[in-house]
Amino acid sequence: MLLNLREASGPLYRRVYHALKAMIRAGRLGPAARLPSTRLLARDLGVSRNTVMLAYEQLAAEGYLVSRHRGTTSVAGVMPSRVALAPARPKLEAAPRLSAYARRLVRDPLVPSSASATLPKAPRYDFRYGSPAVDEFPREIWRRLLAARARRAARESFGYGAPAGYGPLRDALSEYLARARGVSCDAERIVIVNGSQQALDLVSRVLLDPGDGAVVEEPHYSGVTIPFEAAGARLIKVPVDASGLDTSRLPLAGAGARLAYVTPCHQFPTGVIMPLERRLALLRWASRVGAWIVEDDYVSEFRYEGHPLEALQSLDRAGRVVYIGTFSKTLFPALRLAYLVLPSALVRPFIAAKWAADRFSAPLAQEALAEFITSGQFERYLRRAGSRNASRRRALIEALRRHFGDRIEIAGENTGVHLVVWFNDVKPRELDAVIARAAKAGVGVYSIAPAYTRPPDRAGLLFGYAALTEAEIRAGIQRLAEAF
Template sequence: MAKNESSVGLLLASPPADLELNQWLHRELRAAILDRRLKPGARLPSTRQLARQYQISRGTVTTAFEQLRDEGYLEGQIGSGTYVAKDIPDGLLQARGMAGISKRTAHSRATLSSRGERISSTSLAIKPVTHAGRAFRAYHPALDVFPLHLWSRMVARRSRQSSRILLAGGEPAGYRPLREALAGYLGSMRGVKCSQEQVVIVSGIQQALDIVARLVLDPGDAVWMENPGYIGASAALRAAGGEMVPIPVDKNGLNVRTGVNSCPQARLAYVTPAHQFPLGVVLSLERRLALLNWANEARAWIFEDDYDSEYRYSGRPFPALQGLDQSGSVIYAGSFNKMLFPSLRLGYLVLPPRLVEPFVAARSIVDRYPPVLDQAVVCDFMVEGYFGQHIRRMREIYAERRLALIDAARSELQGLLRVDDLPAGLHTNGWFECGISDRQATAAASAAEIEVMSLSSFGVGRRVPNGLMLGFATVNPAATKAAVTRLAKVLENLKRNL
């Protein structure tokens, strides 16, 4: 016999409940070929025989055979005999999954691009969240008081009422009703001058920075970066090829004069003027005007990260720098991830008119458009008044939690850590009054299940701050004192060992 007749007795694993039968049969027959249980040239049983043997429909067998033939594993025609292909590459026949591949063969000789190397060397480690309310996590809002039941009802309602048009796709610039709602909100609450045509929805500040950097920076272009400043911004801008120029921050914010003297030709300045991250200071009016004047004369861009300015506990929030811009130099960015919840992954940009079309074109390439249903729910949340209510309620809650932390720190951390009385944001800062290293303190606190961040990790150069960032939003007042006491014990142990 020219052909090997083995196969009618071929034993296949039972089909799992979560896999369609044709997919199961395709997988099992492919595995039998790769494992050489079915050798090249072997004749397979007829579709009728396999269907009878495994009590499945003949159409299911036919579909699996056709897919395997299209992939090159089988040859011949149904009805005249189906055979295992003779010319399957030996390397494919030896496949056993990644567990069976040696280290030598697992590593391709292909290399990363220069940009790929920059990205991989500047990426930010994201740890899985295992506890939503741990003290003193700096970046998170108070999820314990988020109106989850209301949000769930709005998600369910929007899902029930969604039209097919809403499900079919979206615009690269984002859901138009949400952009309209944002334009009105930002104009009245943040002093931003814009139309809805200038508003673009993004997944957050990181995506905004990534796309903006691709559009306005060439490799080697200089970027003014606040020092200390947000490391997520510097990572994104460095990944695009930007050369970071650290500009010192003092009690009046970014020192614009130093920037002009040291690097007047920079193409971009990244700033957090309403609430500088991480020091919490406000960029003075004099420096705002100086920054805008420099950008206009240098034909440079300003990226204004307005990440949590809604949360100010004395007086009204400071208006956006963008509202003073006369030359169209400011790219204004904000996010729902701190105002609502982090996993929402929705933010927004207000772009100068001449940057709108290029940005939308770039956005269409990166990920087409943001998730439409999430945008629609946020839009409902805003236009029905719940967003404003939520911000006002959270401002009261955060003011209470902020005072609880400051009071506990004054009684428990004397001689160890001097805690600032910052009037805004979701965190405050503590400065060491002894010789403890903030990075050493961060590691020791983590071992005691306390989350703090070293301020020195946000600085560049020799004169970096030595202190801790302490988030207060995630900890209710009743638990704050106990958490501060635990932190005090950690710091006392470190102080004794100096």
């Protein structure tokens, strides 16, 4: 028997298997046709008998071969799937009937279009905003914590976890948030979720009905529009000025606004900080119109100038603020752990929504994180990261000033892990060409325009700096200047 083993790849037994299967499916080995013994075929092919035996066993398991008396092997009389043997015919299928939720979701250009969609390879000098310095994370400490938890963990840690999250982690967060951000809460009001994006998804499911108004900042974090619009909400875009969300432009009571999503400690993308007067005005508005405030307190841990303001939630006396925090920007994105601090009235519905979505978040990761916090490692790491980020921020500003001088204006540099650069001598329509030239030079820079509903009348770029060394920052900005 002649088999072409070159048309398939992989282990030798898989190549024999594929060659025989192709002959059967093509009809060259018909029903009940007898195959050579494993010893004889192995000799003809110059392979081991075990290789042929494995191929025969796989074909028999799939229903292509049957073993007869006295050890003979034949092609099965009936194939596993007659449909599979028929020539493929093009079939016109009607578009599937999707729910209104799914139709709204798939229209969003930010949503991946296929299962094979992956992030593009990062350029050599990538100023992507929001990326932490994952190379600086104490991996050995984290590895030991995970290994120790896996060894010592009770049986429950390998089973189903509590929807609200691991109790000791919620206890640790309650103490940390009170100390670091002035957040007033007990552990019973904290729900652990799989990243801040799941937090926003739960917010949309619990607090929004189709047609409800949802206030978002303009410009705004584009990820917030995905769950809100998928829930059928009407986006009410309120402009941001030098003091953050302009509270004088908030909708009146009859406008149907159910919530307002804000980033008061580091507005995304502009980086401006909302002063106390505006925070109090926002809280008064929420109480007056019966709306919820969703406070996204991302990267509030990093402030380089001035005295840090506590979270907006710390001022809330009426129980109107839903507070979101995440570890993706401070530790590493793959951890996929974030948390909600909820008003008492919302705890039960949010736990129910979390349970319906995915039951619980990974227990072992939560246990390791709880120990990382209670042992003091988390805050020690934040102090090191803050010092490192300050140096990298300074290097970025110096490099930008050196190469671009008064051609640029820098904004939003006092907090967070990114800043904004406005170019005085570049028109907005020219910016895409600049970004493309920078990419060819190995530099990744990102336009601020996608954060706006209508593109701004100035050319602006976002520069993240936490994930680059000072030397990489200087080299990257030099290459960027050469690309202009």
